[in-house]
Amino acid sequence: VDLLQSLLVDHLFRIQEYFSIQSLLQVLIYLVCHPSWAVRKIAYDATKNILSSSGALAEDLLFLFTSWLSLVGERVLILKQSDMDSFGDSQLPFIPSTEVLVKCLFLIAPYAIDHSQRSYARLILCSHHPCISSSGSPAGVWKRLQKRLKQQNISFTDLIFPNITVICKELLSKDGLFSSNKQEQRAALCSLATLMSISPNDTFVEFEKHFIELPDRTLHDGFSENDIK
Incomplete structure (x- = not known):
């Protein structure tokens, strides 16, 4: 961990010039989500130092964390379908607990939110990711994230209003609602529902803009009653 921080x-x-920064950040996520609390504690402190030194790394780490969440979710689904307790996987040798993943998001959030508007959408999406949010309360982690940021004098809601266009564009992109995952x-769908509760008019306007631009949005007009049946 010390070596990673130094690098x-x-x-x-x-x-x-010699290493992939993304590969190093992936190692960092692995350590922050490690099964051992002692390892996680050291990795937490190192991550704070790393992200404090470079805001760009915070955004990169956030996007990698999104991929990590999806990977964890896929592996959990495989385990459920196969009735296995564990499996060998070089990409994911262990399944982090939900709370560990939530804390990882909370660790990255205050640094990423200071870097770019794209991070706003990514933070909202991560907080609604099914890997860390429950189906009964899909906005539960989102509410916790807001409270955590408020403790650091960051009002996420105040940042959403003037940046709703950028946020919706990201959520309605191939990295969001139109993702293959x-x-x-x-x-993304749960995130849009949350945005509708925060700023319904602006969110709907942005959604309508995107909907109008869809190339196949009028295809249903050519269907006959029999086609629909």
């Missing part, structure tokens, strides 16, 4: 804090520009589709 990403003290030698970031130099190591970009069903979990990300569901997360």
